[in-house]
Amino acid sequence: MTDTAIAWDTYARQRPERRPVNSRGETTWFNWTQYADHGPGVELLGVPAGSRVLDLGCGKGGNVAHLAAIGARAVGVDISPRQLTAARERWGQMPGVELHQAEAAGFLREDREGFDAVYSVYGAVWFTDPALLLPAIRERLRPGGRLVFSQRPPVEGCYGCQASYIPRGADEDPLVVRRWDYEPHVWEQLLVAYGFGDVRTRVLAAPPGPRTVGTLIVQARA
Template structure:
C-alpha cells in the first residue's frame, strides 16, 4: 500500500533543514533582505522601528536575530519542529529572540499579544490560505502596526493556491504536495483591504537584469 503524501510540516522537517551531513553550524547572520537577490531591493526599514515583532515562518532564524540585535523583541513561529529546535539551538545565547513551534494560525488565535510589526519573508504567508490568515494578523497588530511580506513573483499563469510537487532526498521517495498562494499585487491588496488593513502597498520588485522573476513585496498597516 503506497504511503500518503507528505504534509507541509513533514516536508519542512525532512527536506528544508538539510544543508549537509552531521552537525551544522549556525548560518552567517549579516543582512535583512526581502528579495532573493543579495543586495537588491529594500531592507528592514520597511518595518519602521518596532519594539515588538512577530515573524511568521522564521526557518533558520537569521532575520529574527538581525532584528533582535538591532533592539527589537522578536518572536518567530514555525510549524516545523526540526526548524524550531535548530533555531533555538543555534541562537540560544541571543537575547531578545524567541522561537515557538506552532501553526501560525493557531498561534494567532490563542496568543493575545499585540505586535508593532508582523512579517513573513518567503515564509508562512506564502503557504497559508490568506482568507484565514490575514484577518488573524490584523487582530494581532498594535495600533498603527505594520505587516510586511515577500515571496517570489507569481508566474503569468498562476492564480490562487498552486501545488508544489517533488521527490527529493535520496532514499525517501514519498511524494509531497505543498500549496503556495500565488496572486498578483492587486489581488493581495484587495484581500488585505477586506481584512481591515490600510495604507496598502503591493508591488513587484523587478529582478536584476540577468534574472527572470522578481519579488512580490507587500506592506500594509492598521489604524
C-alpha cells in the first residue's frame, strides 16, 4: 500500500459513518459542505437520469449512492481501501453504483467512456496537483459536461501546495498529505488555462453556530 493510501486509511478510521437518514428523512442525499443538512445539493451537477458521473475521492460513498438513487451511472474512485470497503458494504449492491480503488489522475487516463459530470467533495481535486488532474478531467468530460468541486477556503496568505496533517496515536507523528489551496480567482484562472469555461466560484458561509469556516464551491464546464 502506498504512503498516500495508508494516510487516507488512517483518516477513514476517524470518520463517522453517514447517518441512516438526514433531517428530511431521506436515506440518500448529496452534501457539498462539511456541515450536515447545509448548502446546495445534486442540482449543481445538472445531470439527468442515465448520465455517467464520477466522484473523485468518493470516501464512504454517500454521494455516489444518492446519484445512483436518482438514476445516474455513479462511479466512485478513492485511493483508500478502508474507505472503499465501507462504501461497498453499505452501497455496493445498489444498482448504478460502481466503485474503484485508484489514484484519481491515473483512473481518468485509463477511462475510455467519458463522463457527463465530474465532482469532488473535499476530495481528490483538493489533494492532487491541478497541473496533473485538471487536464485529465478536461480530457474525459463530454462536451458541455460539468466539473464541480468543494473544499475549505484557503487561509489568508497560505496559497498553493500546503501540508495537511492526519493525526495518529498519541505517541506517533501525524501523517502528511499535500493539498492545493487557492483563492477563488486563482481557481478561475487555472480552469480557464486548462480549457474550461463558464467558471463560477463562491464561498458559502457556514451555518449559524460556533464554527465560522465556510465552503469554497467551484463550477466549470467542458
